[in-house]
Amino acid sequence: MKIEKHRVVSFHYRLAEQGGAELENSYQGEPSLYLHGARNILPALEKALAGHSVGDTVAVDLSAAQAYGERQEGQVQRIPAKYLKHEGKMKPGQIVRFRDDQGVRQARVIKVGKFSVDVDTNHPLAGKNLHFDIEIVDVREASAEEVSHGHAHGPGGHQH
Numbered sequence: 308m309k310i311e312k313h314r315v316v317s318f319h320y321r322l323a324e325q326g327g328a329e330l331e332n333s334y335q336g337e338p339s340l341y342l343h344g345a346r347n348i349l350p351a352l353e354k355a356l357a358g359h360s361v362g363d364t365v366a367v368d369l370s371a372a373q374a375y376g377e378r379q380e381g382q383v384q385r386i387p388a389k390y391l392k393h394e395g396k397m398k399p400g401q402i403v404r405f406r407d408d409q410g411v412r413q414a415r416v417i418k419v420g421k422f423s424v425d426v427d428t429n430h431p432l433a434g435k436n437l438h439f440d441i442e443i444v445d446v447r448e449a450s451a452e453e454v455s456h457g458h459a460h461g462p463g464g465h466q467h
């Protein structure tokens with residue numbers, strides 16, 4: 308079964324900066340799931356996967372602009388520590404999550420104060436040209452419910 312609109316794709320991936328070391332991969336856990344055609348993943352990645360089927364491995368190079376955008380100056384915010392989700396003691400360089408009017412966002416800690424934390428809200432992968440190696444594990448028809456929700460359900464996907 309080929310990857311096309313209204314199908315759910317299950318995949319493993321390795322992600323590296325182009326010409327650099329691996330940044331992350333999905334092989335320790337469940338494959339990731341997405342609903343094709345619903346912009347669940349980066350549009351350029353979705354385009355590269357279209358038409359492929361189970362067992363294919365797809366290597367995709369994305370420029371920073373096609374991936375998470377260029378880094379922007381002036382993205383440092385001071386946030387009360389209680390609003391930041393993190394594990395353990397916060398340290399500079401650590402990635403934390405917080406919620407604002409755009410939803411849940413990731414940020415990199417720059418400086419930890421007693422009650423507040425300065426964070427850089429550029430996406431941690433902003434400014435990087437990325438290389439993905441994707442292995443397609445499964446392709447199935449989406450359920451009517453998944454199509455109406457605009458995302459895939461189940462382990463590795465959206466769990467309500």
Ligand code: ZN
Pocket residue numbers: 452453456458460465467
């Ligand atoms: Zn749903």
